[in-house]
Amino acid sequence: MLYENLHITNNGELMIADTSTLDLTKQYGTPLYVMDKQQIIKNIKMYKEAITTFDNAQILYASKACDFLAMFQLCKQENIGVDVVSIGELYTAIKANIPVEHIYYxxxxxxxxxxxxxxxxxxxxxxxxxxxxxxxxxxxxxxxxxxxxxxxxxxxxxxxxxxxxxxxxxxxxxxxxxxxxxxxxxxxxxxxxxxxxxxxxxxxxxxxxxxxxxxxxxxxxxxxxxxxxxxxxxxxxxxxxxxxxxxxxxxxxxxxxxxxxxxxxxxxxxxxxxxxxxxxxxxxxxxxxGRSIVANSGITLYTINGVKQIPNARNYVNIDGGMTDNPRYALYKSKYTIVCANKMHQPHDSMYTIAGHCCESGDLIAKDVYLPQNLQRNDTLAVLTTGAYNYSMSNNYNRFTKPAVIWVDGNKHQIVVHKETLDDLLRNDVTIKEA
Ligand SMILES: Cc1ncc(COP(=O)(O)O)c(C=O)c1O
Structure with a gap:
């Protein structure tokens, strides 16, 4: 398997650490960010070890890569500093009790x-x-x-x-x-x-x-x-x-x-x-x-809403997320490895383009990637290596709500960011008085 923390069960289902991705989708719905906490800790420890080659050095996690409260708390626990790039990241770092002397603004x-x-x-x-x-x-x-x-x-x-x-x-x-x-x-x-x-x-x-x-x-x-x-x-x-x-x-x-x-x-x-x-x-x-601390800890799970095969053109897979939870293809044409989490034993040999839910032709997650031939509605796609610059770049374009973030730790898991609700979207809106 591509990543050491991803495994396949005997019935062809994708596991992250010792947790079933399909159980997570049943419990929390999709889109869903899933991150392996132990992988993040492992990455931090690798850096801690590597910097000992310098006489005097310090790690500052570039929090823009993934910047919710629990991530800052983990930095505090692992005793590394942080780089923040906005008042919002600074505020979150302070709320996580990162010692202020370890914050670079x-x-x-x-x-x-x-x-x-x-x-x-x-x-x-x-x-x-x-x-x-x-x-x-x-x-x-x-x-x-x-x-x-x-x-x-x-x-x-x-x-x-x-x-x-x-x-x-x-x-x-x-x-x-x-x-x-x-x-x-x-x-x-x-x-x-x-x-x-x-x-x-x-x-x-x-x-x-x-x-x-x-x-x-x-x-x-x-x-x-x-x-x-x-x-x-x-x-x-x-x-x-x-x-x-x-x-x-x-x-x-x-x-x-x-x-x-x-x-x-x-x-x-x-x-x-x-x-x-x-x-x-x-x-x-x-x-x-930033990226190298969190990216390989994360995957994003989506549900397929439909598959469209255009003769003499591409096969499109419509998913229930897109540039709102992962704008990196739209921004940089960046590439991902994508798998069908409930059909891992089937050959990934048919070419598809993964289309997001936004009202933009450019809202794709990937172009021309290989997935099983018989993809269909309600299959689960897993986009790998999404721990960095996905959650932190998520947005509410078209008034889609942002997904939850789940941290898995072996066979246990916890919510670290709740899914936004429709009421969250209206939080700052003002109802004007009708004339
Ligand atoms: C000033 C600064 N430091 C660190 C980083 C982290 O980069 P990366 O996530 O690629 O490690 C960035 C990212 O753009 C940055 O602008």
Whole structure:
């Protein structure tokens, strides 16, 4: 089987950990997000082990990958920090009692009110992404008589092989300060004037779903040269260097893999050598994996509402979810492995396109995937590897409700996010008085 935590029973039904996917659909309906809690813990432990190769390093889970309360609670339990990118994620992290010093607050367009909320709550570190932010942080922090720790986000001009939409380290990009531009000097000079900012170093993140060791090595090299230049020009001693996340994971048999232990060993020796050669104190390394912590823990279960075979064209399978619970095909044309959870013993050898329920032709989950020949109404489809950027990207387009999230742990399970109700959709709507 594709994934170590998925199994098939003797009657051809899909199990996740030791839990029957079909029992879950009977109990909770579909669409349904199902995540294997032990797989998430295993992924976190792998990172914890791999970072020991650095003298001093910390994991920050990039919570945008999957950001409900229980996920933050698990981060607290596993004693890792988090990267948040909105006031909503920050609020959830605080509610989960993540120690605030372990929260790093990102975002390319933070408002004054959001920064004030972060500073009032003593967020561990703000990753500065714009000149205006420096002024706002200084103003707010001085009002609260507080010294705010901060990093500066740098775009290192690296172009990894991934979807254009998830490249974040190229020069022409909305994030951060591009290396080699005067904007960086302006930012540093403004920071050095700000007595309420404790400036500790630099951040970069080159993109997502990256498999190239080379891209990370080049990034490390560029960032270390930059650290040296900042020391020489501005006498900045970089205490923290955040190298972001983006580590790729396989969604289909065609995807490659990246070994985190090998990568971190390479980066750690690169770091040590450079710092030794140039007499630079080795900074603390921060890493921000998101997808690779949660993606392979999750599957999404859907019920088939109908199958349409168009002569000389495609065979469409209509499911009861779509871009509302998984917009990644619509956004990036990303690929998935899909199986029929109640017909696992049947050959998956007929080609289908999986159509979502939204009133958009582009609402597909996958094009031209192989499933059993006799698919029919009420069969259950399982889309694999949906633990990342599915729940967190879900939305209410066409007024569909968001599915529940279930965590399985061996043969036990629990709801961690309730299914939205129709009344939830009306929660903020105002009934206007009839004339
Ligand atoms: C700043 C930052 N850090 C970390 C991540 C996590 O990336 P991934 O989920 O691919 O590991 C992202 C994702 O876009 C990001 O923007």
């Amino acid at each position: 990102h975002g390319n367009s933070k408002t004054y009110q959001e920064l004030e909320y972060a500073i009032q709550n003593k967020v561990g570190c703000i990753v500065i992404d714009a000149i205006e932010e420096i002024h706002m942080i200084q103003e707010i922090a001085s009002q609260y008589n507080y010294i705010q720790k901060a990093l500066l986000r740098i775009t290192p001009n690296i172009d990894p092989h991934t979807f254009d939409e998830v490249k974040t380290g190229v020069l022409d990009c909305k994030f951060g300060f591009a290396i080699g531009t005067e904007l960086i000097d302006t930012a540093i000079q403004e920071i050095q004037k700000s007595s309420n900012i404790d400036f500790v170093g630099f951040h970069c993140h080159i993109g997502s779903q990256i498999f190239e060791y080379d891209a990370y090595q080049k990034t490390m090299d560029i960032m270390l040269q930059f650290v040296k230049q900042m020391q020489e020009t501005y006498q900045i001693h970089t205490k923290e260097l955040n190298i972001g996340g983006g580590f790729g994971i396989p969604y289909t048999n065609e995807d490659s893999t990246i070994c985190i232990t090998t990568l971190f060993n390479q980066l750690a020796s690169q770091l040590q050598q450079f710092c030794q050669t140039h007499s630079i104190e080795i900074p603390k390394i921060l890493i921000e994996p």
